[in-house]
Amino acid sequence: MSEKLLTFQYCDQLVREFEEVIENPIKSKSSVYYTGVDLGTACVVLAVLDENRKPVAGAYRYADVVRDGMVVDYLGAIQIVREMKRQLEEKLGEELIYAAAAIPPGTDALDSGAIKNVVTAAGFELTNVLDEPTAANEVLKIQNGAVVDIGGGTTGISVLKDGKVIYVADEPTGGTHFSLVISGAYKIPFDEADVYKRNEQNHRELLPVVKPVIEKVAAIIKQHIKDFDVQEISLVGGTCCLTGIETIIEKQTGVYTHKPQNPMFVTPLGIALGCTQESL
Numbered sequence: 001m002s003e004k005l006l007t008f009q010y011c012d013q014l015v016r017e018f019e020e021v022i023e024n025p026i027k028s029k030s031s032v033y034y035t036g037v038d039l040g041t042a043c044v045v046l047a048v049l050d051e052n053r054k055p056v057a058g059a060y061r062y063a064d065v066v067r068d069g070m071v072v073d074y075l076g077a078i079q080i081v082r083e084m085k086r087q088l089e090e091k092l093g094e095e096l097i098y099a100a101a102a103i104p105p106g107t108d109a110l111d112s113g114a115i116k117n118v119v120t121a122a123g124f125e126l127t128n129v130l131d132e133p134t135a136a137n138e139v140l141k142i143q144n145g146a147v148v149d150i151g152g153g154t155t156g157i158s159v160l161k162d163g164k165v166i167y168v169a170d171e172p173t174g175g176t177h178f179s180l181v182i183s184g185a186y187k188i189p190f191d192e193a194d195v196y197k198r199n200e201q202n203h204r205e206l207l208p209v210v211k212p213v214i215e216k217v218a219a220i221i222k223q224h225i226k227d228f229d230v231q232e233i234s235l236v237g238g239t240c241c242l243t244g245i246e247t248i249i250e251k252q253t254g255v256y257t258h259k260p261q262n263p264m265f266v267t268p269l270g271i272a273l274g275c276t277q278e279s280l
Contacts, residue, residue: 011139012261014269018047018055019262025057025091026050033092035099036135036272037081037119039071041152042175042194043238045268046084048096053273057092059084060264071114081122099124100275102267104149105131105156105168116280127276133158134165136236138270140260145232146225148249149267150239152176155217159228169224173217175239178210185209203243214245218252225255233257236266 030050038045044065048057061084065077089096101119119126130138133147133156140147143163149156152175159167175197183193196202221233233255235246240263250257260266 008140008258008260010141011266014055014139015261015265018058018265018269021048021055022058022060025088026055027091027093028056030056030094032098032277033094033096034272034275035085035088035096035124036268036270036275037099037101037122037124038132038268038271039065039077039081039101039115039118040238041154043152043264044077044080044084045265046081046088047265047268047272048088048092049269049272049275055269057088058265058268059088071118074114074118077118078121081118081124085122085124097125098127098275098277100128100130100271101126102130102132102135102271104151104154104170105133105158125279127278127280128274129280130271130274131158131165131168132156132267133168133236135270135274136234136267137163137165138273139266140234140236140270142232142234144229145234146221146228146230146255147234147236148221150174150217150235150237150245152238155220156237157221157224159225159230161228167224167228171220171224173213173220174237177213177216178239178242181210181213182206197242200241200243207242207244207248210242211248214242214248215252218249221249222253225253230255235259236263238264240264 034049036047045060050056065073132149147158157169179194246257246259
């Protein structure tokens with residue numbers, strides 16, 4: 001089996017394990033728990049790993065507390081993370097102390113302080129802040145290629161060489177724009193369009209509707225990777241759950257494009273893998 005297939009196998013297996021513990025948490029006797037807090041534009045995800053870096057619990061909640069990678073409802077974000085933390089602690093019968101978080105690439109000076117404060121105000125000791133595509137690569141383990149995180153508000157791009165990030169970028173196009181197009185095409189409210197988009201049964205019907213937005217995302221990716229020898233693109237982020245998005249991006253960029261089993265959970269798992277026991 002090729003190294004590439006082995007890499008994707010590891011990623012997909014970890015995601016499958018995480019999906020299972022969301023429904024059925026594992027009450028292990030772990031000496032420490034590592035939590036990844038992913039404050040997304042459309043969804044907040046908490047991923048909990050044990051001392052062996054294996055998923056033991058997780059939760060997600062759709063919310064509108066972040067837009068374009070910026071916290072816009074500070075108190076709401078704190079409340080959601082605090083509530084999710086408490087619910088997971090009740091399920092595990094253990095206190096969750098350490099957490100890591102992530103931000104869109106290149107936005108550290110703009111909003112990392114707010115995200116740090118949300119995590120600590122929710123009751124965690126913050127131990128690390130990663131950029132989102134780099135966090136995703138903790139799971140993907142790409143050596144030479146690009147990790148593209150298409151979230152609700154932005155598309156983050158990390159180019160890697162020999163497993164090291166050599167270039168990052170972030171552009172304001174993401175799932176919000178998909179929902180706006182669907183809202184206009186179907187003449188339905190934005191929130192209704194957002195929910196409609198999440199239903200996998202609607203994806204085949206929606207793909208031609210949102211294809212122009214996907215092509216715009218592909219053009220953004222192509223522009224940012226043109227000066228690098230990118231052999232593969234890995235897609236993560238909730239927006240990439242749209243069936244067929246990888247095919248359009250591969251056709252537009254001319255670069256082999258892979259999508260993990262559930263791209264929404266790759267980044268939060270990578271954030272958790274980046275968590276330590278040393279506070280910032």
